Amino acid sequence: MEPIFIILVVLALAVGTGTFLFLNRSSGGRGPELEPPSRGGVLAPPRSEGGVAVEDRPASDAAGPAVLDREPTVVEPEVVEPEVVEPEVVEPEVVEPEVVAPPRRPSFRERLAKARATFAGFLGRSKIDEETWDELEEALIRADLGVGPATELLEQLRTRVKDEGLETGEQLVEALKVEMKSRLASHDRSLRMDNGRTNVWLFVGVNGVGKTTTIGKLGRRQVAEGHSVVMAAGDTFRAAAAEQLETWAERAGADIVRGAEGADPSAIIFDAIEAAAARGADLVLADTAGRLHTKSNLMEELRKVRRVADKDPGHVTEVLLVIDATTGQNGLVQARQFTEATEVTGVVLTKLDGSAKGGIVFAIHTELGIPVKLVGLGETAEDLVDFDPDEFVEGLLAV
Numbered sequence: 001m002e003p004i005f006i007i008l009v010v011l012a013l014a015v016g017t018g019t020f021l022f023l024n025r026s027s028g029g030r031g032p033e034l035e036p037p038s039r040g041g042v043l044a045p046p047r048s049e050g051g052v053a054v055e056d057r058p059a060s061d062a063a064g065p066a067v068l069d070r071e072p073t074v075v076e077p078e079v080v081e082p083e084v085v086e087p088e089v090v091e092p093e094v095v096e097p098e099v100v101a102p103p104r105r106p107s108f109r110e111r112l113a114k115a116r117a118t119f120a121g122f123l124g125r126s127k128i129d130e131e132t133w134d135e136l137e138e139a140l141i142r143a144d145l146g147v148g149p150a151t152e153l154l155e156q157l158r159t160r161v162k163d164e165g166l167e168t169g170e171q172l173v174e175a176l177k178v179e180m181k182s183r184l185a186s187h188d189r190s191l192r193m194d195n196g197r198t199n200v201w202l203f204v205g206v207n208g209v210g211k212t213t214t215i216g217k218l219g220r221r222q223v224a225e226g227h228s229v230v231m232a233a234g235d236t237f238r239a240a241a242a243e244q245l246e247t248w249a250e251r252a253g254a255d256i257v258r259g260a261e262g263a264d265p266s267a268i269i270f271d272a273i274e275a276a277a278a279r280g281a282d283l284v285l286a287d288t289a290g291r292l293h294t295k296s297n298l299m300e301e302l303r304k305v306r307r308v309a310d311k312d313p314g315h316v317t318e319v320l321l322v323i324d325a326t327t328g329q330n331g332l333v334q335a336r337q338f339t340e341a342t343e344v345t346g347v348v349l350t351k352l353d354g355s356a357k358g359g360i361v362f363a364i365h366t367e368l369g370i371p372v373k374l375v376g377l378g379e380t381a382e383d384l385v386d387f388d389p390d391e392f393v394e395g396l397l398a399v
């Protein structure tokens with residue numbers, strides 16, 4: 001009888017436990033671990049339990065099972081059906097081989113968009129009336145021709161319209177082109193190079209106008225034409241200037257002579273000339289500073305540079321004044337000073353691509369009497385072109 005009694009007791013206990021678990025579950029009582037955590041994290045105010053403040057403790061702790069003495073509920077694991085992920089079909093990308101276009105000379109027409117926009121109102125006129133003349137005058141002033149050259153050009157044009165009986169806007173544009181071209185026509189724009197000599201081309205101009213960049217572009221061109229070029233890092237104001245020139249020299253296939261920061265520009269340029277003469281190079285492109293460390297006068301310094309560069313074996317054949325087209329008439333004021341100091345032989349007008357003030361070309365010709373020899377139409381090596389007045393005027397007034 002005893003074993004049966006023991007079996008009955010065990011069965012009774014098992015049924016009792018099972019009932020307890022079942023009731024506990026069906027009553028909806030959830031395990032404390034599933035309760036939402038109390039809000040506020042460490043910033044939650046202290047709770048009071050039976051009038052006794054519960055010490056601050058992390059919120060996760062407060063909600064955790066350690067605080068409560070109820071038995072943990074058995075939670076059936078949820079059966080999660082594995083998601084069937086369709087493999088994504090990736091179309092192979094067709095990569096076209098990159099076509100590297102050969103370097104192309106930029107066109108005035110293409111790069112003068114900004115300057116041309118200045119004339120848009122005038123170019124849109126179909127007949128010649130007072131409004132047309134007003135539009136033209138305004139455009140010429142905005143293009144920074146300067147009041148003098150603009151007035152003179154307008155007078156010439158009025159005479160021509162009367163004498164030739166012009167009536168349409170188109171005829172007026174053509175007449176304007178003729179007048180503009182004739183104003184720019186009369187100069188020799190070639191860059192002088194004497195055979196068998198160590199030619200020196202000096203580049204002068206205020207800081208940031210594009211001297212170093214122009215030397216880089218021109219150096220490359222001269223090397224491509226078969227010249228042996230030495231660059232002289234005469235801007236010793238800061239080391240970065242010489243480094244910039246060195247990068248251009250490497251690209252151009254030219255040699256470079258540079259000195260320490262703050263060194264005497266004349267001495268460096270003379271070293272470069274001697275080095276060029278020693279190796280039979282026919283062209284030295286000399287960079288200069290647009291400002292100085294000391295209070296000494298920049299124009300005095302440039303006078304000295306020019307004098308030293310012209311000493312045997314050096315032979316200065318060009319002094320190129322670099323002017324930033326975006327500065328318009330201000331560039332002209334600087335230009336006068338440089339011209340006096342260094343006997344400028346030509347102007348390089350840079351940044352014409354980003355300038356609305358293309359008219360400065362006329363002011364340079366008429367007020368300074370110096371030819372614009374080269375123009376910068378962008379920042380890359382190909383973007384320095386010979387100044388061509390016809391192309392320039394056509395580009396400026398293209399409809």
Ligand SMILES: Nc1nc2c(ncn2[C@@H]2O[C@H](COP(=O)(O)OP(=O)(O)O)[C@@H](O)[C@H]2O)c(=O)[nH]1
Pocket residue numbers: 205206207208209210211212213214290322350351352353354375376377378379383
């Ligand atoms: N858009 C444009 N930028 C230019 C041209 N020429 C020079 N620059 C830029 O003008 C800045 C100053 O040029 P840099 O040669 O250092 O002037 P520097 O101080 O006179 O030697 C540089 O960022 C050049 O890339 C040009 O023709 N067109």
Ligand SMILES: [Mg+2]
Pocket residue numbers: 211212213235241287
């Ligand atoms: Mg420079």
